[in-house]
Amino acid sequence: MNLGIDARPLAYGITGNSRYLAEVLRIMVKRNSKINFYLFSNKKIHPIFDDIINLKNVKVIYESRSYPGPIYLNWILPKRIREFGMDRFWGTLQMLPVRKLPIPSFVNYHDLNFISAPETMAKWNFWQHKLLSGITLKNADKVFCLSQNTKNEISFYLPEAANKCLVVYPGVSKRNFKTTKGLFPKSFFLTVGTLEPRKNIKRLIDAFRKFKETNPKDKHALLILGRKGWGEEGTKLLEALTNGSLEQYQIRFLENPSDDVLGQAINECEAFFFPSHHEGFGLPLLEAMIEDKRCAASDIPVFREILDDSSDLYVPSTSSEGWTKAFQLFSNLKVKGRSPKFSKTKWSWDHTAKLLEEVLLK
Incomplete structure (x- = not known):
C-alpha cells in the first residue's frame, strides 16, 4: 500500500501539528515495513525529523519551488498523488483538496476556530477555513478529532459529518534533553x-x-x-x-x-x-x-x-x-507535585498510532 501524507507540518520544526505527526510516524513506519509512506511537502522537511525521512519505507516528495499553501494543496498535490500512485491520503492540516480525491481520504481536525474563536485568527486563515472547512468535512472518509470537544463542534456545525468523526487524542512521552546549567531562574x-x-x-x-x-x-x-x-x-x-x-x-x-x-x-x-x-x-x-x-x-x-x-x-x-x-x-503551594500521579498509560503515542493505523492502513 502507498499512503500519501501531507507532511507540511514537518517543514516548520517543533509545533503542535508537527509533534503529533512525527511521533505517530516514528511508530507506524517502523512496525509497518510493507507500507510505503509518501511524505508530500511544498517545502523541505526540517532536519530535526531526519530520523523519519531516512527510514527505508519513507519517500519524501518535494517541489522544486515553494508554492503557497492553497495552490499546493489544490493543484500541485493532487497531481503528485496521481503521479506516484497513492492508494490512500492523509491530510494533517485540517484541509483536503477542494476537488474530492478518487482514493480514500482522511483528515486531522484540531478545532473550529473560525466559528468558536474567529477573533483569534488572521483574516486570510479565517476565510480559508470558513469557506473550505465544510468541503473538507464532506470530502473526508474519516475525520480524526484531537478532542471530544472538537468532535462536538463538528457535529453541531455539520451534523451529517458526525458519523465520520473519531476522537484520536495525542499522546505524550517524557522528553530526553540536555541540561544547561544556569539557563533559567531558580524558581x-x-x-x-x-x-x-x-x-x-x-x-x-x-x-x-x-x-x-x-x-x-x-x-x-x-x-x-x-x-x-x-x-x-x-x-x-x-x-x-x-x-x-x-x-x-x-x-x-x-x-x-x-x-x-x-x-x-x-x-x-x-x-x-x-x-x-x-x-x-x-x-x-x-x-x-x-x-x-x-x-x-x-x-x-x-x-x-x-x-x-x-x-x-x-x-x-x-x-x-x-x-x-x-x-x-x-x-504558596507546599505540595508542588501532582496527586494522584499522572497516568502515563492513559495518554500514549502508541495508543494514538494504533487508532490511526486501524483506519489509515485497514
Missing part, C-alpha cells in the same frame, strides 16, 4: 506559545506584573518560551519582551527554543500556565503533567478533558484578576 512559572491573540500571553504578563507589584518579596520569575506571531502580540508584545522593560518584574522571554531548552524548562518549572482563549487540544499541558507539574489553565471545555481537578486550576481566560490569584496560589 519560575512557565508558559509556552506563539505570540498571537489566541494564546492570551499578554494578559498573563499583565497578571504577573500585578502579582509582583502586590508581592514585591516573591522570588518567582515568569518564563515565556515562544516565537513571533501576528497582530499586536507579534509586534508590540515582542518588542516589550525583548527590550528589557519587563526584567524588573522578573519576566523572561526565550524565542524559538530548542527541544532541549523546552524539555529542561518544563522539567524545572514550579508550575505551568496555559491561558489560551481557545485550543484544539493543548499538548503542552500533557508535557507538563507527565513531569509532575501542576497547571493553571483557561476554563475551556477541551482543557477539562485533560486536567485533573485535584491538582490543577481553571481560570476564565479573560480574567486578569483570576490569573493574578493563580500566581498567588501557586507561589
